Amino acid sequence: MVLSELLTNAVRHARVSPGREIETRFVRVGDGVRIEVHDADDRWPVAREMGADAPGGRGLLLVAALADVWDVAPREGVGKVVWAEVRVPGAT
Template sequence: METNQGDVVVLRWSRHPRCVGLARWELRKALERWGLSRLEESAVLVLSELLTNAGRHARVSPGREIETRYVRLADTLRIEVHDATPERPEKREPAAEDCGGRGLVLVEALADSWGVKDRHGPGKAVWAELSLSSE
């Protein structure tokens, strides 16, 4: 399902690895439409990490979905990933030999800010913002 109201794109995804690629494609389309293709590399990587974390850690039961929101604000691109799990992700510093655990480290490095907020209803939204003036 897609809601597209100018500067906001809302999409819902099942918990399936293929959805990450589809979500990246939708974000690229939105960035192109908004004239923000210069942010594509960072924005797509941020989205990939947030959505992969939600798919891996969120308890998504049948009929429930993970939601992405891409929001173009006056001076910021905001990427949100909503899920029904109340547990908040924590950034950790993985050891060099760890195979994973770098997602939020990458998000923090690429985004100007990021965080977690409560949702109306169960769960949370993890968000990241990228400045539109970044080159």
């Protein structure tokens, strides 16, 4: 679900032209995994509180609730990477 929300956010909100890549990476970190979504938009996402009847806008709030930590960092050159780390029980 974390990957789905990060990708959906990039597709809906990042100003990425058709044909430009949105890249995903998965990195093993300690006892879990770091999920990264890279795009060419320099604007950083903002988590917003939405009303109970709002049809959407909860993606980053879900990421914050499900991930152990998440953040945004600039990419070398252009764009950003939005990442989240999730512990995997039993991983060694």
